[in-house]
Amino acid sequence: MxxxxxxxxxxxxxxxxxxxxxxxxxxxxxxxxxxxxxxxxxxxxxxxxxxxxxxxxxxxxxxxxxxxxxxxKPDLKTGCKFSAEEERIVIDLQGRFGNKWARIATYLPGRTDNDVKNFWSTRQKRLARLLQTPLQPNSKSSKSHGKLAVPNHAPTFEVASLDLIPYGEESSSGQCSQTDFMDNPDAREMVQMTPHLENHHHQGLLFNMDPTLPLLEPSVDQEVLLPQLHFDHLPNPEFDFPSSKPRTIFRATRTSSSRTNWPARRHHAACR
DNA sequence: AATACCGCCAACCGCCGCCAT
DNA sequence: TATGGCGGCGGTTGGCGGTAT
The missing domain is CATH 1.10.10.60 (Homeodomain-like)
Incomplete structure (x- = not known):
């Protein structure tokens, strides 16, 4: 472009x-x-x-x-905004897989990892603005070595919240608090868009995740441990092996880079 | 009308793993 | 076994266009 x-x-x-x-x-x-x-x-x-x-x-x-x-590549949905269903899938799968954009994209026919990545990035920025909280810059040095070790089984929103508010810190400092967050209708919509996030919020986990929880490095099949998320229409990954090397699609998970994962808000639902 | 801000997205970079040699 | 090339992936950059002020 x-x-x-x-x-x-x-x-x-x-x-x-x-x-x-x-x-x-x-x-x-x-x-x-x-x-x-x-x-x-x-x-x-x-x-x-x-x-x-x-x-x-x-x-x-x-x-x-x-x-x-x-x-x-044929059959790409170029110039077509993410539908509400696609957004929901991305949100759910991001919570399951983390920032595995290529993997997530296999569940979205016509979407590329770049599409998903850009989509998520935009939402991150928007939410950061809504929360009036600076995005946590990703440290290159921690890209693959000094890992943040995102718990892949947990919605990454919680991880991001750890960056926002030290455990037990009061909200009077001007940082967004759980209450502040839920007072924001726009941000609230984001959570409501994400059932498992809302569930965690109701459990009081959203902004007060136990810091003593171990930081996990995926060592076992995450699919077994991950919460069972439901889709109205279970997406089928569109396996695409253009170069006859399927190894890359679901190859062993590379170590997580330091990510700042934020929840996102539904923004665009219709194709242009 | 001018400016600032924001969303979008193309395309780059660095890193990593696989594979052929 | 070691090494280099290559493909794939995730993070990031930066420009354009639309909208708000």
Whole structure:
């Protein structure tokens, strides 16, 4: 959509692409899309790096793959806002899986991990504003090593709340309190949108999670331990193995990065 | 009309795991 | 077994457009 810097030698990528060739970056143009589509038509969505090595496009393999996955793949719901049902699914699954956007996206046909990620991020920002609370910046250093160790079995809203209010701290400091939060109709709607969150709120857990609870690292099948969430229509993950490497879809959970997970509020329900 | 703010989202980066060599 | 390439993922950035002030 909106470009970044363009025409730079490849940097940062671990793919080792570039090799002196000026790699193009930034927004894709129609001609590039056409070339990429043609390549996929001929060879399928795989061997992305060969697009560059064959001189078809001055783009990294990663860039080509991303463009295909997020924009060019058939049956994408591009430009269509999340429906209420999709929102509910995202909220529920985020509570179950954490920020496993790719995994969550498999339950949402036509949605990509980027879609889900952006959707959630927007909601996080909105709620942070509603609560007048700064978003907890994600520390790069803790991305995968100094983990925050989000309890994957618990709604992440609770985890976020720990960042907001030290255990036992009074609400008079100006920080949002449970009461303040529920006095906000907009924020309240978010909770009501999320049945398991509301349930925890009613249990008094929402803002006073026991800090002594162990911080879990997923070691067993989370599906067994996770609360049983219900869907009106149980979503079926849309397995998509374009490159004949299904390993990545449900591969072993990577260590959780430090996340600041916030509840979200229903915002847009209709397609444009 | 100008400015500020916010939502949206494309695309980048770094990290990680798998796999071929 | 070690290593490098590659693909995949999550976090983040930053520009554009719409809306509010």
């Amino acid at each position: 909106h470009g970044r810097n363009t025409n730079t030698s490849n940097s940062g990528s671990s793919n080792g692409e570039g090799c002196g060739v000026v790699m193009r970056k930034g927004p894709w143009v129609a001609e590039e899309d056409e070339i990429l589509l043609e390549y996929v038509r001929k060879h399928g969505p795989r061997d992305w790096s060969s697009i560059r090595s064959k001189g078809l496009l001055p783009r990294t393999g990663k860039s080509c793959r991303l463009r295909w996955v997020n924009k060019l």
